[in-house]
Amino acid sequence: ETGVTQSPTHLIKTRGQQVTLRCSSQSGHNTVSWYQQALGQGPQFIFQYYREEENGRGNFPPRFSGLQFPNYSSELNVNALELDDSALYLCASRSTGGDTGELFFGEGSRLTVL
């Protein structure tokens, strides 16, 4: 296993609600990124956190926000949920020291918005 854990694994929300997804990175990994994967699509980059600061963002609106904590775990928050937010949300960690470029993914949180 990758050592990256995500919670919850599945959840159902309704339009307009807010959701928080959590991720614990692999030990020693100081960089966490979040991806959204819609059915039949590849993962789309949402943002990345390094040492508790957001240092990169994809084409997602501000209602997608995040945090990284001193232990490098991370949260993804989505406000004002829309039907199109239904997707698998993947957290990936990597180490920037001796970086091989490999991303280590968690099993994901599957969000359904009704």
Next chain:
Amino acid sequence: RKEVEQDPGPFNVPEGATVAFNCTYSNSASQSFFWYRQDCRKEPKLLMSVYSSGNEDGRFTAQLNRASQYISLLIRDSKLSDSATYLCVVNMGSGTYKYIFGTGTRLKVLA
């Protein structure tokens, strides 16, 4: 034009066959290239990195053509267990945050 493009498939091949996937990328400044494998309803996992000189790992061979901006993956002697989606991934370089994934190519190996 998408930043990373792949044929979504599906590719249905018999056991023992050789199958090849291609992927094109639009940004000539891209520096790092990878193939990830994703099983149904699972997370992506690194299959192999792709180097300019080409590289091989058992039955899998990856090639990079920078001039034409495409990456290929060759699978020889296909096994039933190779059935999965293969994602082409491009990164701008060391320390850069954004990994661009293709939509993936579905492979089904038939008995």
